[in-house]
Amino acid sequence: MKGEFGACLVVDDDEDILFAAQLLLRQVFQRVETVTNPAAAMAVLAAQTVDVVLLDANFTRGATNSAEGMTVLQKILDTDPHLAVVMMTAHAGVNVAVEAMKRGASDFVSKPWSNDRLLAAARTAAALSRSRRGSPPMPGAAESSGQAARVSPLIGTSPAMTRVHSLIARAAPTDANVLILGENGTGKELAARDLHEQSRRANGPMVTVDLGALSAELIDSELFGHVKGAFTDAKANRVGRIQAADGGTLFLDEIGNLPLHLQPKLLTALEQRHVTPVGANRPVPVDVRVIAATNMTYAMLRDERHFRQDLLFRLNTVEIEVPSLRERPEDIPALLQHFLVQYAKRYAKPVPTLSPAARQALLDQDWPGNVRALRHAAERAIILGGEELSPEDFPAGHAAEGSAPATLRPDHSGPDLNLDRAERRLVEAALKKHGYNISSSAAELGLSRAALYRRMEKHGL
Numbered sequence: 483m484k485g486e487f488g489a490c491l492v493v494d495d496d497e498d499i500l501f502a503a504q505l506l507l508r509q510v511f512q513r514v515e516t517v518t519n520p521a522a523a524m525a526v527l528a529a530q531t532v533d534v535v536l537l538d539a540n541f542t543r544g545a546t547n548s549a550e551g552m553t554v555l556q557k558i559l560d561t562d563p564h565l566a567v568v569m570m571t572a573h574a575g576v577n578v579a580v581e582a583m584k585r586g587a588s589d590f591v592s593k594p595w596s597n598d599r600l601l602a603a604a605r606t607a608a609a610l611s612r613s614r615r616g617s618p619p620m621p622g623a624a625e626s627s628g629q630a631a632r633v634s635p636l637i638g639t640s641p642a643m644t645r646v647h648s649l650i651a652r653a654a655p656t657d658a659n660v661l662i663l664g665e666n667g668t669g670k671e672l673a674a675r676d677l678h679e680q681s682r683r684a685n686g687p688m689v690t691v692d693l694g695a696l697s698a699e700l701i702d703s704e705l706f707g708h709v710k711g712a713f714t715d716a717k718a719n720r721v722g723r724i725q726a727a728d729g730g731t732l733f734l735d736e737i738g739n740l741p742l743h744l745q746p747k748l749l750t751a752l753e754q755r756h757v758t759p760v761g762a763n764r765p766v767p768v769d770v771r772v773i774a775a776t777n778m779t780y781a782m783l784r785d786e787r788h789f790r791q792d793l794l795f796r797l798n799t800v801e802i803e804v805p806s807l808r809e810r811p812e813d814i815p816a817l818l819q820h821f822l823v824q825y826a827k828r829y830a831k832p833v834p835t836l837s838p839a840a841r842q843a844l845l846d847q848d849w850p851g852n853v854r855a856l857r858h859a860a861e862r863a864i865i866l867g868g869e870e871l872s873p874e875d876f877p878a879g880h881a882a883e884g885s886a887p888a889t890l891r892p893d894h895s896g897p898d899l900n901l902d903r904a905e906r907r908l909v910e911a912a913l914k915k916h917g918y919n920i921s922s923s924a925a926e927l928g929l930s931r932a933a934l935y936r937r938m939e940k941h942g943l
């Protein structure tokens with residue numbers, strides 16, 4: 483769906499970033515404005531209406547404390563409290579992101595960004611902004627959804643994926659709540675988008691809340707909203723994401739991370755179809771369809787100590803289990819071809835062919851990182867491989883030394899003391915040890931899930 487929202491403004495002092503963002507965001511916005519400094523940003527905002535601002539956290543060369551970004555964020559929201567601002571953080575600890583969200587940013591992405599993540603953040607922010615303004619969805623969005631000849635974004639014709647397609651097709655039009663189960667990287671978010679787009683709510687917003695990326699203290703006001711003065715940082719009324727999804731779909735990603743004390747509140751909101759923003763005394767009616775996803779097994783979800791069973795039964799009217807890639811190796815060639823074409827285009831290279839040995843090597847790997855890992859492997863192969871890809875272009879696990887960061891390794895003897903590469907090794911080791919379970923790997927590394935995701939993106943893991 484091209485240009486489904488109105489306008490976006492990107493503020494960054496790096497012209498290359500602006501160029502890349504503009505190319506990418508045209509998929510979502512009809513207009514993408516770019517400026518290199520806060521003063522120019524304020525001038526654009528004074529002259530025209532935009533839905534979303536993507537704001538860099540630092541403008542002065544070498545600055546890393548994000549204070550400048552926070553000041554500009556404040557100015558922007560003072561001018562237009564309905565704007566959805568997505569903070570872009572290069573030097574981010576998760577603290578910068580949390581601080582930005584406390585101050586009213588609607589989301590954050592870390593640089594270098596993953597295109598999927600930036601697009602998802604931009605779409606969610608745009609839906610939020612339109613909902614805050616009480617605007618109807620863009621007419622273009624209404625037309626392009628619900629078309630009969632629509633192709634599912636989920637590639638795969640294996641029996642296991644055919645079952646998933648069929649469940650999605652049957653569940654989508656019914657408004658029933660859906661719980662999607664599956665390992666990390668299997669395509670749960672894509673399945674949720676497919677459900678939304680095949681539903682009668684396709685013209686409404688799909689608002690995502692990644693419960694794994696938000697601290698417990700933020701989840702409450704993110705989900706339910708707050709009124710001005712409800713707590714120290716609540717400088718203005720804020721619509722929560724449940725309300726922002728009114729008339730559309732609320733996608734609760736990593737539902738297993740919803741703190742126990744908030745579970746009854748969510749259950750009440752879903753049962754009574756209203757939300758009460760933090761600090762408010764009157765409930766607001768909402769009409770949302772909920773899709774939730776988790777990488778927990780069903781057995782883990784059935785454990786009362788982590789998850790209230792009454793909430794589980796409210797969420798899992800229909801259950802869809804997205805199979806791991808090792809359960810459907812027959813889907814690997816089509817997925818790989820799709821990603822090779824995509825990345826060949828992005829890096830302006832010809833689409834390579836695959837030697838029979840390479841094809842076999844791919845089928846033989848067990849892909850603990852699932853489709854996401856296959857996508858990274860395809861990107862690496864496009865960057866480093868030739869016209870015909872051989873097994874060496876798809877190194878498994880630790881043998882992935884041929885990837886972009888590793889080829890930069892200087893030829894010194896003795897231990898490799900480079901911090902960046904050490905970080906990559908540790909992150910990779912933790913992921914392997916925990917079978918690519920993000921929560922356990924993050925816990926072992928002493929990171930939040932969001933911080934681990936950022937490092938995975940950074941190192942292409």
Ligand SMILES: Nc1ncnc2c1ncn2[C@@H]1O[C@H](COP(=O)(O)OP(=O)(O)OP(=O)(O)O)[C@@H](O)[C@H]1O
Nearest residue numbers: 598635636637665666667668669670671672853854
């Ligand atoms: N069947 C598929 N066809 C095409 N692309 C896919 C498919 N499955 C996954 N992908 C791609 O793989 C990546 C990971 O998918 P997605 O984010 O939906 O997985 P997930 O299960 O939600 O992961 P996580 O649990 O880690 O959040 C995305 O880039 C997605 O577009």
